[in-house]
Amino acid sequence: MTTQAKIDAAARLINGAKKIAVLTGAGVSKESGVPTFRDALEGLWARYDPQELATPQAFQRNPKLVWDWYEFRRKMVRKAKPNPGHVALTEIQKRKPDTWIITQNVDDLHEQAGSQNVIHLHGNIASTKCSADCCGKPTLIDLDALPDTLKWDAEKQPPPCPYCGAYARPDVVWFGEVLPADALSHAHDLSVACDVMIVVGTSGLVTPAANLPHYAKRAGAMVVEVNPDHSMISPIADLRLEAPSGQALPRVVERLN
Numbered sequence: 168m169t170t171q172a173k174i175d176a177a178a179r180l181i182n183g184a185k186k187i188a189v190l191t192g193a194g195v196s197k198e199s200g201v202p203t204f205r206d207a208l209e210g211l212w213a214r215y216d217p218q219e220l221a222t223p224q225a226f227q228r229n230p231k232l233v234w235d236w237y238e239f240r241r242k243m244v245r246k247a248k249p250n251p252g253h254v255a256l257t258e259i260q261k262r263k264p265d266t267w268i269i270t271q272n273v274d275d276l277h278e279q280a281g282s283q284n285v286i287h288l289h290g291n292i293a294s295t296k297c298s299a300d301c302c303g304k305p306t307l308i309d310l311d312a313l314p315d316t317l318k319w320d321a322e323k324q325p326p327p328c329p330y331c332g333a334y335a336r337p338d339v340v341w342f343g344e345v346l347p348a349d350a351l352s353h354a355h356d357l358s359v360a361c362d363v364m365i366v367v368g369t370s371g372l373v374t375p376a377a378n379l380p381h382y383a384k385r386a387g388a389m390v391v392e393v394n395p396d397h398s399m400i401s402p403i404a405d406l407r408l409e410a411p412s413g414q415a416l417p418r419v420v421e422r423l424n
């Protein structure tokens with residue numbers, strides 16, 4: 168099948184669908200300049216393995232190191248702007264209002280692109296919470312509103328929770344942690360109810376998110392993958408657009424009714 172034929176086939180599936188679920192991963196934000204955990208980094212952080220920093224154990228061992236690593240990522244995310252892939256997904260939502268985006272990304276580029284109905288499975292890097300979740304899950308902390316009376320040595324440690332004094336941490340899901348239950352159960356329900364699932368820019372290596380396309384497929388949905396490379400989802404995809412999402416998705420949108 169030619170690339171154009173695949174684009175047309177994807178548009179036909181979307182045109183014919185009532186319920187659409189989109190699962191996105193780091194690949195959709197790559198063209199916005201947000202590196203994935205699996206990208207090699209340069210400079211100060213090059214000697215660290217991000218997958219080993221994003222764990223509760225790493226935070227316990229060295230809270231300041233993990234806090235600084237997230238400050239570094241936060242700065243990158245703050246600078247990022249939505250790319251044509253994010254915008255195209257918003258366009259699909261406008262034409263097909265029963266379209267939900269289930270993202271593993273901790274940036275808010277889908278929302279910045281104007282998307283509604285976005286579920287964040289792995290949290291939000293811009294938010295901060297108490298590492299002990301002392302007042303319920305999650306106990307969010309507004310860093311800008313911390314009282315002046317709360318003094319800490321910012322050179323040595325992360326800020327403290329104003330309610331219990333435990334360290335503050337980013338409101339993201341680390342490896343080995345449980346996903347927010349409501350988000351996961353909603354994502355599961357959408358996956359088994361959709362006619363078409365579009366899987367964009369995920370390696371499919373990290374469960375439970377990576378299970379969702381399998382649930383969709385088993386329940387009878389067509390699975391469309393947008394990824395320049397082979398992924399763990401590729402074997403179950405009915406249609407594969409092997410191109411960066413910022414290029415492939417706008418072409419699909421051009422062909423929508």
Ligand code: APR
Nearest residue numbers: 192193194197203204271368369370371373394396411412
């Ligand atoms: N367009 C679409 N896909 C792309 C692009 C692009 N421009 N560039 C890269 N990709 C694909 C890669 O081929 C890869 O399959 O995006 C995928 C990125 O995979 P991962 O880095 O493993 O990201 P993701 O699947 O989101 O990881 C899941 O693991 O790193 C943790 O918690 C983090 O949410 C993340 C989770």
